[in-house]
Amino acid sequence: MGAVEKLLEHIAVTRFEDLPSDVVETAKRFILDSIGVTIAGAGAPGCEEIVQLVREWGGKPESTIMSHGGKVPAPWAAMANSTMMHALDFDDTLDESALHAHVSVLPAAMACAEAAGPVSGRSFINAVVLGVDTLCRLGISTRRPLSWIRTSTCGSFGAAVAAAKTLELNEKKLLHALGVVYSQTSGNAQCLIDGALVKRMQPAFAAKAGVVSAFMSARGITGSRDFLEGQYGFFNLYEGGDYDGRRLLDRLGDRYEGMSLSMKPYPSCRMTHGSIDAALALKREYAIDAGSVEGIVVHVSEMSHNMVGMPFEIRTDAQVDAQFSIPYTVSVAMLHGDVSLEDFRDSAIRDKSVKEFSKRITVLADPSLPVRDMSRATVEVRCGSDFYRKTIDGLKGSPANPMSLDECIRKSI
Numbered sequence: 001m002g003a004v005e006k007l008l009e010h011i012a013v014t015r016f017e018d019l020p021s022d023v024v025e026t027a028k029r030f031i032l033d034s035i036g037v038t039i040a041g042a043g044a045p046g047c048e049e050i051v052q053l054v055r056e057w058g059g060k061p062e063s064t065i066m067s068h069g070g071k072v073p074a075p076w077a078a079m080a081n082s083t084m085m086h087a088l089d090f091d092d093t094l095d096e097s098a099l100h101a102h103v104s105v106l107p108a109a110m111a112c113a114e115a116a117g118p119v120s121g122r123s124f125i126n127a128v129v130l131g132v133d134t135l136c137r138l139g140i141s142t143r144r145p146l147s148w149i150r151t152s153t154c155g156s157f158g159a160a161v162a163a164a165k166t167l168e169l170n171e172k173k174l175l176h177a178l179g180v181v182y183s184q185t186s187g188n189a190q191c192l193i194d195g196a197l198v199k200r201m202q203p204a205f206a207a208k209a210g211v212v213s214a215f216m217s218a219r220g221i222t223g224s225r226d227f228l229e230g231q232y233g234f235f236n237l238y239e240g241g242d243y244d245g246r247r248l249l250d251r252l253g254d255r256y257e258g259m260s261l262s263m264k265p266y267p268s269c270r271m272t273h274g275s276i277d278a279a280l281a282l283k284r285e286y287a288i289d290a291g292s293v294e295g296i297v298v299h300v301s302e303m304s305h306n307m308v309g310m311p312f313e314i315r316t317d318a319q320v321d322a323q324f325s326i327p328y329t330v331s332v333a334m335l336h337g338d339v340s341l342e343d344f345r346d347s348a349i350r351d352k353s354v355k356e357f358s359k360r361i362t363v364l365a366d367p368s369l370p371v372r373d374m375s376r377a378t379v380e381v382r383c384g385s386d387f388y389r390k391t392i393d394g395l396k397g398s399p400a401n402p403m404s405l406d407e408c409i410r411k412s413i
Helices: 003-013 021-040 047-057 074-086 102-116 121-141 150-166 171-182 190-194 197-218 245-249 270-286 302-308 318-323 326-336 352-358 405-410
Strands: 295-300 361-365 376-383 386-393
Touching: 003 121, 003 171, 003 245, 021 074, 021 102, 021 121, 021 405, 047 074, 074 102, 074 197, 102 121, 102 150, 102 197, 121 150, 121 245, 150 171, 150 197, 171 197, 190 197, 197 318, 270 295, 270 302, 270 326, 270 376, 270 386, 295 326, 302 361, 318 326, 326 352, 326 361
Parallel strands: 295 361
Antiparallel strands: 295 376, 376 386
């Protein structure tokens, strides 16, 4: 059996009763976290505009738009809800592969469950777990640094799995749902580099595509069969053939990769979190007065340097620029002693003191780190003759350093 056949067989036969109890409890916590950050992100730039658009487009009122209310066709509800879920960059991450998981899977499952219901809570959780597991397995199988946004590319497959399971499609139709969604797979990193607002909508395109594909397959539309390892399949076309097939199928049905996800303590790109953790630790341990800081040097991986290490600059979308900036987030950490939702309001981002402080920060690529590592960072602070240094190896919110349920609840308030 090839990779596609093995994945399909596993997804098709797995029921809620087959899931380990810790997998179920972890899924519930991430669903709670995802709903929380969706509510918090409902008014973020771009979200109200998307909601207004899908309402204007109209159509069958079958799935609910969260926070704003009202029902629209399932694909549009999935897109709107995913946009809100990702808008604050506060949703979960798979640190090893620099992707988000529930943001494409959960809105797709929710939209399909409401459109095709009734769907039991057990069936719903099973669909979400399998969608997340598929997405994460694809992500950890890749080896290259970011060029495609894998939250979107891998997320389209995860969303299609969750949608298909929610609709109770058989193995044959599941195959075609995944083949159809591959024809819609997209999402590149240029919008991240350019600070474009559409960055927060790329997972939403994947969620929408997953819903569309499941419903199309249910009606008999066929898709490519060898969508992963074919001549122009995902791994060869999108990843240049550079992938680890062993990781894709390792302990399939025994280990669920949703257990590898991290919960975010800060509403910014995960690639900024190691630097934030280190800066906050230095400020606490040495009671550093930001006014005495003459210079800060941050050492991170090449990928983190390239994506979030440039000098802080406000371009067309201030919130996106701040979310994807080590100089900005480290400045906030040193000035305020915390990094919270309030620091990503427009007025806070444009605070001249933060902008000026960010000029003291230099970000360097550390050649000793794996190219796409996100879990390690070193921050060096110079205050006159005093020099402080802190290295982080393992981020807050990761499985090795988890957030408590109370921290999860409080973070989006």
